[in-house]
Amino acid sequence: MTILSQTALQEIDEIRQNYPTARAALLPALYVAQREFGWLSPEAYAAVSDLLGVPPAIARGVGTFYAMYKNKPMGRHVVQLCTNVSCMILGAEKLVDFLKNKYGLEPGGTTVDNRFSLVIMECIGACGTAPAMLVNDDFYENLTEKYIEEILGKYQ
Amino acid sequence: MITITINNKEIKLEKAVTVLEAARSAGIKIPTLCYHEQLEKYGGCRLCLVEVEKMPRLQTACTLMVTDGMIVRTETEAIADVRRGILEFLLINHPLDCPYCDKAGECELQDLVEKYGPTTGRFKEKKRKVTENLQDPVIVRNMERCVMCTRCTRMCEGVQGASAIGVVSRGGHSHVEPFSGNRYDCEYCGNCVSVCPVGAIMSRLHRHSYRPWQVKENIETVCPYCGVGCTVVAQVRDDVIKRLVPKIGSPVNNGMLCSRGRFGYEFVGHGDRLTTPLIRKNGVFEVATWEEAIGLVAQRLGEIKDKNGSGAVAGIASPRCTNEDNYVFQKFMRVTLGTNNIDSTARMGYAGAQSFIENIFGQGATGNIISGLSNSDAVLVVGGDPTTVNPILGLQIRACSRRGGSILTVGHLPGFQHFSPLELNPGLNHETQLFEHILEHIVGELVSRKVLPGSNPLLEAKIKTVQADVAEMMKEPAISEKDFAGFIEKLAGAATPAVVIGKELIQSSGGGYKLFLICAITYLINGRIYLLSDHANEQGVLDMGCAPDLLPGYRPLSYAEFRKRYETAWKTTLSDKPGLNIFEMIDAAGNGALKALYVMGENPVFNLPDAKTVEAALRKLEFLVVQDIFMTETAQQADVVLPALSWGEKYGTFTNMERRIQRVRKTVDREGMEDWRIIAEVSKHMSQRMQYADAGAVFEEITRVSPLHRDLTYDEIAEGHTIYPYKGEPLRGATAEIKIEKGSSYPDGPLLLGVARPLFHSGTLSRKSPALLKIYPEAVVRINPATAAPLSIADGDIVRVTSSAGSLELPAVIDKHVEKQVVLIPNIFEGKGALSLIAIALDPVLKAPVLDSTPVTLERVGKVSA
Ligand code: SF4
Ligand code: SF4
């Protein structure tokens, strides 16, 4: 019935044991589902809610509140670029333009080849080495256009 | 005693309440938006800010508890400033579309802005745009208007317990949505609609058809659907019910309704309503005048009575009609026609179960206060899902769980899935063994503590004869010992347990024996019994004596002293011989002993099992009169059809399952006669005058003759607290009779038919209610995935379900909540009723039909054409 893999099911089961209530386990459980599918589809919410016994509308409310849950399909690699104060002062907005012109990658969008999605982030705690971004779970700082080109080359 | 000062007024309080409640109790108004008396406190909107001396900032009156000596001011310049600011903020995104919005006139935001708000806003940027969502058939969402008070979600989660909607997204983008983002697919109680202070969530039923100030009357009446008897207020304009809303403060439903009550009122003005009397001539119905029709009924009934005797005539009364209708009907049968042949579909289980229970525990044993369920520390639920049969009662069980009580269910009940029930699911075949096993354990426990109650030696003697077959019970599906032990611990350890019994138990194979076991368990744990009832006046129809062995006031016909009393009151002699019950009537019609049948507000062809047999029996009658509001399956067979006024068009009373007598009031005008008045007219034509000016006069007679209703007045009932015995005589005690008979067992055969009881329907009334039909439009067969797979049945496939009594073709719904062994079909839609597939077989003790033991086969016959 469920669309989650056996590993995911098991992982969520273990997570559940670590929390006093099912609702408390919702955040980590949603991450597991997101890792499986790249985003939280209605089916993914339904599967998690079924597993934990949390009503699906509540699960979706939680998953749409936090920016790190993705509520639409993502490309193969997710670029999360900070444009908050420090990064902005040091040129993050130009980098946004660069991504648009060079890769056709708009904030909130995905490249036509489905290779990258771009998510604009608030401060990711790297103000001293701004501008900064994440590609999937990898962290990069002191960004320039050239450096970005080099980084993205690694992600096919 | 706490003394506080609000706006220089001293207020004395017995106990600590919030500043808001204290102010309200003293008549001081504080504006609010997120506060609602039915909901958990939230403190989100900040409109109720007040100044409290010695506190540094403004405080929210809705959450701040009073303390002795507190000095509060609610209207100062500083507060006004803040309120203006908050309202200006709210209007940043809220559209100014009051002229178009249905809420205008009763909108809390509109009122607040008018009183406290700024006249212009300073916000120059664009407003948030969200298109109105019309994807749902009955609820429209306009999230531009939402002020994020979360009243709807607190209602849906915290009171209704459905958790079907949630706040989605964040900050200025937050809005409220059901999981799908479009259709609600929820319990459709509409309670979120009730509490939304603005026009963000509204009913589509009356969309753009009136303004709140155009409501001519707010008429308090009782929901026409189930035995809970919720108090509703009908808002009427131009002689049309525009909306039904719950009454806040009603002791039954306190501001809550279910989908049927809220959205099921449109049958009243339905175009299919019968409008004139019809007489069958040469096989076809012809329009007739009242004079002709009533004359014919009186003449034919008289002839048949004279020729074949009173015993050849029978009447079927209605749990949908008022006490007044039913009283007059049984009096007509007993006095004018001289027969006790009167019964109703309460015989389908409610009547038999009730008298069984009352024999053990005394009269009124099942009449417990519904709201009391929420105070129990454990509720045992058997025989079906109360959240669909009696939804408002179901809410009280959910509330019990929220307050820390345990819900103990036998069988899987989806309505409690988010309320961590302790669930034992023995499968149909092993329910009896499970009950025996529970009983044994509780006896064991009590004996070891030396605390057998001892108050009912007869029952205790019978209990000792019970022996459980544990090995049998532990067959498929096995119940784990841990679950069982946990269940027993909660049940036996409860201080204030309640036991809720549904029809699925009563109408099951061996139902009488199972009911005995449940009664025995209840006795040992000292529980209170609730007997679910699916018709608005199912209790009342029995109270009025519409039963072959009962006189009004629920008095047994067999007692000479009771008979005497009615003989004097009615100036007649009464036969001491009990009449035919509803099943015996069908038999007697079939074998020719019964010649004439008068059916009031009932549809036996559809609502009794085995449509073909019932139909054939009715065809043999010499004369069939059907009095109803729609052309039912039964009316189609009648010789005379008499159109009656419906629930919304007449006065009277209903008695709910608590035995609370409540007023039903006329909401709209319609030409025609009430059921009781038609009957009285027929009686007059038979030279037996029944003279009543109005329903009040009928009720007045009831209060003179029925000991249960003695001296009650309509005015007194209107207060809402008349639960009998109110002033009447004490109720009967237990009798010495406890019948035990095991009844039939389940047939071999892999699949059994079950009767589905969807939340959104009742049958006769709901299938003529367009809104309910939009939510649940057609008959379906629900099948467990494990049953469907080997037969290659997929969701939406057309499936032929065949039993020995007939077959139906229905679209399939694959549903994991259905037991593997069972296929579920509702008994609602014309020509597609589950009961038509079930042959009549009665439980030996309860005399209720067995509805869960019909073997069926399934066959996939096609796909739905796209
Ligand atoms: S109608 Fe009832 S169940 Fe549905 S969302 Fe509203 S409150 Fe919840
Ligand atoms: S929809 Fe209505 S009740 Fe719900 S949060 Fe918005 S304004 Fe409040």
Ligand code: SF4
């Ligand atoms: S159907 Fe029953 S629970 Fe629902 S509103 Fe009517 S009386 Fe109340």
Ligand code: FES
């Ligand atoms: S502002 Fe970009 S990392 Fe802090």
Ligand code: FES
């Ligand atoms: S009413 Fe008090 S904060 Fe909303």
